[in-house]
Amino acid sequence: MLKKILSYIFIIIGLFFLWASTSRNAMQYISQKRDNNEWWGSYQCLKGDLVSMAYLDIVKRFNPLPENENANRAAYNVPKSTILYLHGDSYSRHLSDSDFAGVRKYIPIDRNHGINYHLDTANKNILLIEISERYFRLYFSGLQILDEVCDSVIKKKTIAWSQDNEYPAITEASILPKIGVSDLFNKYINQNLQCNLFNYNFMMPLFESKAALNYYVFNRASGDVVISNDHNYLFLKETVTKTGINSSFSPLQDDEINKLVHNLNTAYDHYKSTGFKEVYLSIIPNSATILQPAGYNNLIPLLQSNPGLKIKIIDIYTVFKKTYESVYLPGDTHWNNKGRQLWLKTVNEKLLQL
Amino acid sequence: MTFISLQFIVFFMVVTLLFFRLGNQKGRIWLLLIASCYFYMSFIQEYILILGGTIVIDYFAGIQIEKSEGSSRRFWLILSIIANIGTLAVFKYYNFFIGNIHTGLQFLGKPISLPLLKMALPLGLSFHTFQALSYTIEVYRRKQTAERNFVVYALYVMFYPQLVAGPIERPQNILPQLKVFRQYDWNNVKDGLARMLWGFFKKAVIADRLAMVVDRTFQHYPESSSVALAIGAVFYSFQIYCDFSGYSDIALGAAKVMNIQLMENFNQPYLSRGLSEFWTRWHISLSSWFRDYLYIPLGGNRHGETRRKLNILIVFLLSGLWHGANWTFIIWGLLHGLFVLLLTFSIKKGKESQTGFASLLQVLFNFMLVTLLWIFFRAENTGIAWDYIKTIFSFRGGSNYIAINSAEFIFSLAAIGTMLWREYYLPTHFIRNNKWFYIYVTFMVVACYYLGVFAENQFIYFQF
Structure with a gap:
């Protein structure tokens, strides 16, 4: 009898976890409830996204060095006549009007969300597309992402919520009615199950002990993170493999470069025709591109030097290559304050030329 | 999933x-x-x-x-x-x-x-x-x-x-x-779960660990040394075995828990003394399928020696093609067929003088041959496969980096040794006592967790 009861309990628990891990709304609800809970909360490490992914908080080597966020910050006393639309990603978050020279209004466009207004043609409208190298080939192999941005800017279109977007707040009452058939085959189910079954603060010693074993005995990081050859940085694995569109080291054919240039030109012409005075592109190199360049596929220099490219380039690749100081955080995919200030300086030099 | x-x-x-x-x-x-x-x-x-x-x-x-x-x-x-x-x-x-x-x-x-x-x-x-x-x-x-x-x-x-x-x-x-x-049978459940755990171990701890070395050597073969490439090739032999037989262990174990008996697919293939024997121990369900539904209907060995050889070549050619639409698989299959014909002849001739040591040499020779042929199976194209094999036998220097450090290399060898030992001496689940079963399960779960390489690698044979 006890076995029977136990088996029903396990069936119910199993079905619950399968359901909770396939339903986007249920996952959102659970994560809302777990936020900031010391015991049940999900693991979040402030030492860097890669440190967090690899559970390497225990290894102090990849901790960020202390930085003054205002260090190297330049001030520009020029007339403010530009409206800057910045279509960017996590590299360009947390910026403001005062970071840019001559910018009256700075409008960030989150790649995932789109925006809901139109150009003010009385002003000088500039579009800056900032994109991480690891996403560049993915986004610009087609024009869909540009169409979305363009539509959202020009046609006042709000982009529908998609699977990868952040979700609106979920209440208990709204969970069940919103489960669709597609939820049954959620491609993120394993990550969600890991989150629901194991990713709790109180479970961290288990993950950290495995990460420490891998690091100290096998000298490598776990999962999707790899250690740089000089052992001072962590890299996202997908940026250093020999295959994969996100990698700095996967082969690049002339045909692909030509297609990327063609798509960029199409986008450039489109934006220009809709009222932008100028359109800039700034590709932020993967950290491995700068720090471990042997075997680099030269995506950025090949694109930037292509004579057929119309879009204006803000070249941070060359700036980073010439910089002897570190511009990346050791345990994070992003740049440090030095890198960010160098990028802002390069962007502002362009803006001042307008 | x-x-x-x-x-x-x-x-x-x-x-x-x-x-x-x-x-x-x-x-x-x-x-x-x-x-x-x-x-x-x-x-x-x-x-x-x-x-x-x-x-x-x-x-x-x-x-x-x-x-x-x-x-x-x-x-x-x-x-x-x-x-x-x-x-x-x-x-x-x-x-x-x-x-x-x-x-x-x-x-x-x-x-x-x-x-x-x-x-x-x-x-x-x-x-x-x-x-x-x-x-x-x-x-x-x-x-x-x-x-x-x-x-x-x-x-x-x-x-x-x-x-x-x-x-x-x-x-x-x-x-x-x-x-x-079928009634619930705790002994079947234990056998099935133990076999599944053994499959998880072979896949996560051995195959996916060796995959790091194999991927590295096949991706960087132009600059790698002969030693590194030889290690990559040998590791691929064990990777594909642990990957595929690990999958089969999980499949058979999962069915066994429900009291359903699936056919065995592997029988220590790397202990074979020749390629013919290898194919009676490797992917048994496929080789017996080809035997029953192709080789015998083609005439088998009933129409003379020339026809028998031709039938063998046809079977191996189609077996290669079954694995994938690529010349690498076709050549891999054909080479297996050719070596089966050549070596069957030589084994027959030397049959009388076999000793324990001679058998060991045959096992080693066969393993090396199978390993070399696996290179065609693994390579992206036949050009890479030939270059890879030529480089192994050029005994050249170059990069010895194989993606893992010496501690992990030694651990990999130990894991392979443990796997071979366990399958040779304890081919079936052996624990009947409940207490020892729980200890075994706990040990295997901990081993799989701490020593497993969970890189979301798909099973190699899923692509076929």
């Missing part, structure tokens, strides 16, 4: 517990069929329609074959074969065929552009196609009665433990088991 995933573990727990809670076989069959559909659709949902289509055709073909006589009987068999092989040809071989036509005509200076199929290969297509074919052929041969219950027949093809990578079952083994209500 790969076997090495949390989704599978939870799915397996729910399905198995529900299976034992259901009090009649009809309910269990429906449960397993629905679960198998969910399992298959978790990869690409639309492809269930292709699988469903061939199941419907084979189900009716089986009944018609049984009812008919003479040419009508033959017609239904041919229809079934065309449906199955046709599906395989379209999804697996069409692009390869067209690609070769393009290359050939371009070579002749008459380039044309024929349309290519832009679809991924349905998962496990070669496996369930062959399993379905074995059913209609066996019905045609009157060795199996046609299955009237559609749900039972659909489950015969779709039974989730062996749906995407075998073993390629025979109807005589599976169909009767699906019809009998």
Whole structure:
């Protein structure tokens, strides 16, 4: 009898976890409830996204060095006549009007969300597309992402919520009615199950002990993170493999470069025709591109030097290559304050030329 | 849903517990069929329609074959074969065929552009196609009665433990088991779970660890040293064994928990003294399929020596092609066929003088030969395979980096040794005592967790 009861309990628990891990709304609800809970909360490490992914908080080597966020910050006393639309990603978050020279209004466009207004043609409208190298080939192999941005800017279109977007707040009452058939085959189910079954603060010693074993005995990081050859940085694995569109080291054919240039030109012409005075592109190199360049596929220099490219380039690749100081955080995919200030300086030099 | 995933573990727990809670076989069959559909659709949902289509055709073909006589009987068999092989040809071989036509005509200076199929290969297509074919052929041969219950027949093809990578079952083994209500048996559950854990260990701890070395050496072969490439090749032999036999262990274990016995697919193949023996120990369900449904119908060894050799070459050629639409697989299969013919002759001649030491040398020689041939199987194209093999025998210097440090290299060797030792001395699950079983389970779970390389690597044979 006890076995029977136990088996029903396990069936119910199993079905619950399968359901909770396939339903986007249920996952959102659970994560809302777990936020900031010391015991049940999900693991979040402030030492860097890669440190967090690899559970390497225990290894102090990849901790960020202390930085003054205002260090190297330049001030520009020029007339403010530009409206800057910045279509960017996590590299360009947390910026403001005062970071840019001559910018009256700075409008960030989150790649995932789109925006809901139109150009003010009385002003000088500039579009800056900032994109991480690891996403560049993915986004610009087609024009869909540009169409979305363009539509959202020009046609006042709000982009529908998609699977990868952040979700609106979920209440208990709204969970069940919103489960669709597609939820049954959620491609993120394993990550969600890991989150629901194991990713709790109180479970961290288990993950950290495995990460420490891998690091100290096998000298490598776990999962999707790899250690740089000089052992001072962590890299996202997908940026250093020999295959994969996100990698700095996967082969690049002339045909692909030509297609990327063609798509960029199409986008450039489109934006220009809709009222932008100028359109800039700034590709932020993967950290491995700068720090471990042997075997680099030269995506950025090949694109930037292509004579057929119309879009204006803000070249941070060359700036980073010439910089002897570190511009990346050791345990994070992003740049440090030095890198960010160098990028802002390069962007502002362009803006001042307008 | 790969076997090495949390989704599978939870799915397996729910399905198995529900299976034992259901009090009649009809309910269990429906449960397993629905679960198998969910399992298959978790990869690409639309492809269930292709699988469903061939199941419907084979189900009716089986009944018609049984009812008919003479040419009508033959017609239904041919229809079934065309449906199955046709599906395989379209999804697996069409692009390869067209690609070769393009290359050939371009070579002749008459380039044309024929349309290519832009679809991924349905998962496990070669496996369930062959399993379905074995059913209609066996019905045609009157060795199996046609299955009237559609749900039972659909489950015969779709039974989730062996749906995407075998073993390629025979109807005589599976169909009767699906019809009998089986009581819960704790000993079977223990055996099944222990075997599944052993499969997880082989996949996560050994195969996926060796994959790091193999991927590195095959990606960087131009600058790697001969030693590094030789290590990569040897490690690939063990990677593919642990990967595929690990999958089979999980499949057999999962079925065993439900008191269903699938056929064995491996029997310590690297202990074979020759290639012929190797093929009686490696992927047994496939090699026996080719023997029963191709080699013997072609005449086997009944029409003289020349015909026998030709039959062997045909079988190995098609076996290579079965694995994939690429010249690497075709050459791999043909080379196996050629060496089977050559070495069978030499073994026959030297049979009288075999000693224990001579047997050991034969095992080592055979392992090295199999390892060299695996290079064709692993390489992206035949050019890379030849270069890889030539570099091994050039004994050149170069980069010795193999993606893992010396501690992990030694651990990998120890893990391979442990696996070989365990399978040689303890080929079946051996713990009957509950206390020791729980200790074993705990130990294996901890070992898999701490020593496993969870890089979400797909099973190698899923692509076939």
